[in-house]
Amino acid sequence: MGKTLLDKVWEEHTVRTLPDGRTQLLIGTHLIHEVTSPQAFGMVRDLGLKVLYPHRTFATVDHIVPTDQSQEPFSDPLADAMVKELRKNCAETGVTFFDLPTGKQGIVHIVGPEQGITQPGTTIACGDSHTSTHGAFGAIAFGIGTSQVRDVLATQTMAIAKPKVRRINVDGKLAPGVYAKDVILHIIRKLGVNGGIGFAYEFGGSTFDAFTQEERMTVCNMSIEGGARVGYVNPDETTFEYLRGRPYSPTGGEWDAAVARWKSVASDKDAVYDDVVNFKAGEILPTVTWGITPGQAVFIDEAIPDPKDLPEKDRDTAAEAIEHMKLPSGTPVEGIKVDVTFLGSCTNGRLSDLQEVAKHIKGRKVAAGVKAIVVPGSQGVASVAEKMGLAEIFREAGFEWRGAGCSMCLGMNPDKLVGDQLCASSSNRNFKGRQGSPTGRTMLMSPLMVAAAALTGKISDARKVFGIG
Amino acid sequence: MSLEKITQVTGRAVPVPGDDIDTDRIIPARFMKCVTFDGLGEFAFSDAKAAEKAAGRLHPLDDERFNGASILISGSNFGCGSSREHAPQALYRYGFRAIIAESFAEIFFGNSTTLGIPCVKMSKQDIADLSALVEKTPGVLVTVDLTENKVTVDDVDFKAVIVIPEQARKPLLEGRWDSIADLVDGLDDVKTRVAAIPYLAVK
Numbered sequence: 001m002g003k004t005l006l007d008k009v010w011e012e013h014t015v016r017t018l019p020d021g022r023t024q025l026l027i028g029t030h031l032i033h034e035v036t037s038p039q040a041f042g043m044v045r046d047l048g049l050k051v052l053y054p055h056r057t058f059a060t061v062d063h064i065v066p067t068d069q070s071q072e073p074f075s076d077p078l079a080d081a082m083v084k085e086l087r088k089n090c091a092e093t094g095v096t097f098f099d100l101p102t103g104k105q106g107i108v109h110i111v112g113p114e115q116g117i118t119q120p121g122t123t124i125a126c127g128d129s130h131t132s133t134h135g136a137f138g139a140i141a142f143g144i145g146t147s148q149v150r151d152v153l154a155t156q157t158m159a160i161a162k163p164k165v166r167r168i169n170v171d172g173k174l175a176p177g178v179y180a181k182d183v184i185l186h187i188i189r190k191l192g193v194n195g196g197i198g199f200a201y202e203f204g205g206s207t208f209d210a211f212t213q214e215e216r217m218t219v220c221n222m223s224i225e226g227g228a229r230v231g232y233v234n235p236d237e238t239t240f241e242y243l244r245g246r247p248y249s250p251t252g253g254e255w256d257a258a259v260a261r262w263k264s265v266a267s268d269k270d271a272v273y274d275d276v277v278n279f280k281a282g283e284i285l286p287t288v289t290w291g292i293t294p295g296q297a298v299f300i301d302e303a304i305p306d307p308k309d310l311p312e313k314d315r316d317t318a319a320e321a322i323e324h325m326k327l328p329s330g331t332p333v334e335g336i337k338v339d340v341t342f343l344g345s346c347t348n349g350r351l352s353d354l355q356e357v358a359k360h361i362k363g364r365k366v367a368a369g370v371k372a373i374v375v376p377g378s379q380g381v382a383s384v385a386e387k388m389g390l391a392e393i394f395r396e397a398g399f400e401w402r403g404a405g406c407s408m409c410l411g412m413n414p415d416k417l418v419g420d421q422l423c424a425s426s427s428n429r430n431f432k433g434r435q436g437s438p439t440g441r442t443m444l445m446s447p448l449m450v451a452a453a454a455l456t457g458k459i460s461d462a463r464k465v466f467g468i469g
Numbered sequence: 470m471s472l473e474k475i476t477q478v479t480g481r482a483v484p485v486p487g488d489d490i491d492t493d494r495i496i497p498a499r500f501m502k503c504v505t506f507d508g509l510g511e512f513a514f515s516d517a518k519a520a521e522k523a524a525g526r527l528h529p530l531d532d533e534r535f536n537g538a539s540i541l542i543s544g545s546n547f548g549c550g551s552s553r554e555h556a557p558q559a560l561y562r563y564g565f566r567a568i569i570a571e572s573f574a575e576i577f578f579g580n581s582t583t584l585g586i587p588c589v590k591m592s593k594q595d596i597a598d599l600s601a602l603v604e605k606t607p608g609v610l611v612t613v614d615l616t617e618n619k620v621t622v623d624d625v626d627f628k629a630v631i632v633i634p635e636q637a638r639k640p641l642l643e644g645r646w647d648s649i650a651d652l653v654d655g656l657d658d659v660k661t662r663v664a665a666i667p668y669l670a671v672k
Contacts, residue, residue, distance in 0.1 A: 012666060013662070013666070015655050015658045015659050016655050016658050018648065018651050018652075018655075019639075019640075019643075019645065019651060020635075020637075020639045020640040020643075020645065020648075020651075021636045021639070022636050022648075024651070024652060024655050024659075026659065026663065028666065028668060028669055035501050035502075036552070036553065036554065038504035038505075039505060039506055039554075042504075042505065047649065049653070052656075053663070056669070063498075063501075064502060076502075078502040078503070079502060081504065082504060085504050119668065121668075122668060127552060127554075128551075128552055129550065129551050129552040129576055131552075143552040143576050144576070144579075145552055145553070145554035145557075145576060145579065145580035145583065146506075146554040146555075147554060147583045147584070147647065147649075148579070148583070150649065151649055151652055154649065154652070154653065155649075155652040155653060155655070155656060155659060156659055156663070157652050157655065157659055158648075159648035159652060160579075161634070161636050193489055193546060193549060194489070194545060194546035194549070194572060194574070197546070197572065197573075197574065197575055224550075224576075225550075227549070227574065227575070229575045229576060257667070258667075258668070261667060261668075292489075293489045293491075313488070313545075316486075316487065316488060316544075317487070317488045317489055320487065410493075410498045410551075411498060412498045412499065412501065412502065429491075429493070429550060431491045431493045431494065431550060432493070432494060432516070432517075432520070433493060433494070433497055433516045434493050436498075436499070438497070438516035438519060438520060439520070
């Protein structure tokens with residue numbers, strides 16, 4: 001009987017079975033950031049423990065960094081204190097810190113892959129739920145809480161129960177103007193925001209085979225929005241090519257040995273899954289969320305549903321969403337007026353996202369009255385985008401070109417919605433208040449759909465706006 | 470490290486109805502600009518409370534009939550979204566010692582268990598019945614009993630089955646819910662395993 005990648009990685013990283021039946025699982029790579037780590041370092045100190053393998057933890061700052069100010073001290077004293085705390089903790093313990101002046105800082109889930117730290121067959125943990133992103137490389141990657149950050153710092157392990165595995169196949173070719181973001185929004189819409197509880201999602205099929213590494217990251221990133229803490233894609237030549245030559249990638253003879261190992265961790269052809277779900281790429285259209293959970297999504301040619309037409313279990317949340325969004329049932333999503341557009345985040349803040357948008361907006365202008373910001377996911381992404389002339393294209397079109405960080409995905413820095421502004425966003429969560437204003441409204445979509453909203457001032461079908469297909 | 474054995478939680482309860490109550494709702498991100506968890510309790514459900522007030526309604530946590538509640542009752546997928554431990558930390562510091570819901574998001578569930586907060590599942594119907602009972606008689610004492618996997622209510626004929634995975638129930642009952650001591654016990658095995666894995670073995 002064949003094994004899944006999860007089976008293989010789990011087996012190799014199992015230290016022992018704990019008295020409660022959970023696995024003491026070795027975490028090969030630990031990523032930390034400023035928001036969920038300071039308490040963990042404090043707990044390690046309070047317990048009289050030390051950071052066991054400092055060379056296996058990598059830090060950066062992303063959540064609270066301002067994107068319009070690179071000079072310290074930051075105008076927000078709390079944010080400033082958090083950066084300094086992480087700097088101190090890393091210096092004291094010997095943890096590598098991709099700090100602001102290094103040119104390598106950025107959103108932790110963009111920095112790991114960019115540096116070649118994220119590798120197939122490894123286990124990765126980070127005090128952030130979007131750690132599932134790293135599964136795009138065939139790693140088993142978990143979002144964890146701060147007490148578990150403490151556990152990993154002190155023991156390089158954590159206590160966890162092995163999840164079941166659901167294979168999600170998407171086969172066929174996506175239509176022009178339909179992106180990886182639409183694929184994952186569609187999967188969540190169909191399987192539900194809690195459908196993945198207890199499962200790891202293994203994504204495969206010809207659509208995934210054809211995806212670039214960055215597209216795979218977009219999908220794995222949002223596994224958690226479907227309730228699956230872990231999402232992954234089996235590693236293949238696309239993965240290996242992405243990793244070749246990156247700062248932390250193996251070199252020389254070690255490269256070949258590593259690739260051989262990486263190939264061997266992929267799920268066996270006869271692997272047995274706890275569940276299998278199949279989708280057809282051709283059935284997926286540009287998708288936008290209309291509510292307050294990422295599962296409340298429709299195709300661009302649909303309208304906001306009437307709760308009474310939905311399954312009974314979804315009605316209360318739908319009614320709550322309609323009240324919060326101030327968008328009555330029956331409103332076509334195409335044409336809803338937007339105030340702000342946000343292009344960025346660990347879901348869609350990578351170079352390929354910026355390239356795809358820049359290609360289409362060249363020579364056009366952001367609609368009057370719309371605040372449009374572009375936040376590259378890392379200093380590395382920003383620097384390449386600037387050299388390629390993408391930043392200039394965005395600026396000329398009227399977008400604000402910012403520094404790297406999480407920014408308006410969660411509004412922990414100065415980039416926030418104001419009042420009940422409505423934002424077309426390439427990020428991952430549309431929860432009430434998520435973008436920094438308790439009454440703010442978020443509609444999630446692909447980067448090109450965000451650009452279409454920016455240029456027209458309303459939710460629009462990017463295929464029409466840009467003459468695609 | 471010896472921890473309290475959590476066999477049952479008895480206290481007043483408060484229904485916070487709704488599905489998919491996310492961790493941003495439980496503790497908005499702006500309150501995470503801190504380097505300790507102290508003081509988070511007062512910000513639990515901060516924006517949800519303000520939104521209810523603005524709509525001319527009362528959030529359950531602002532309803533003084535439920536003052537002093539230590540058991541929170543909610544719907545499905547409670548605690549979804551961000552991995553922030555600030556969410557269960559805020560609930561704990563507010564005074565909650567157990568959560569009853571139709572289902573829980575996984576990271577939140579683990580974070581809560583590590584803090585010694587039992588998260589127990591109950592059927593939708595039982596949750597509706599229990600919530601109605603608590604609404605009718607606020608202040609009535611509710612008991613979440615982990616030894617017998619049930620919820621009961623003082624002086625009332627109410628009994629409902631709860632579901633909690635054995636891998637959480639057992640450590641709560643045995644006082645090993647914070648796994649750090651067990652993990653540290655395994656350090657020799659950790660070092661052996663590290664040495665056997667090519668990408669981790671020190672060259």
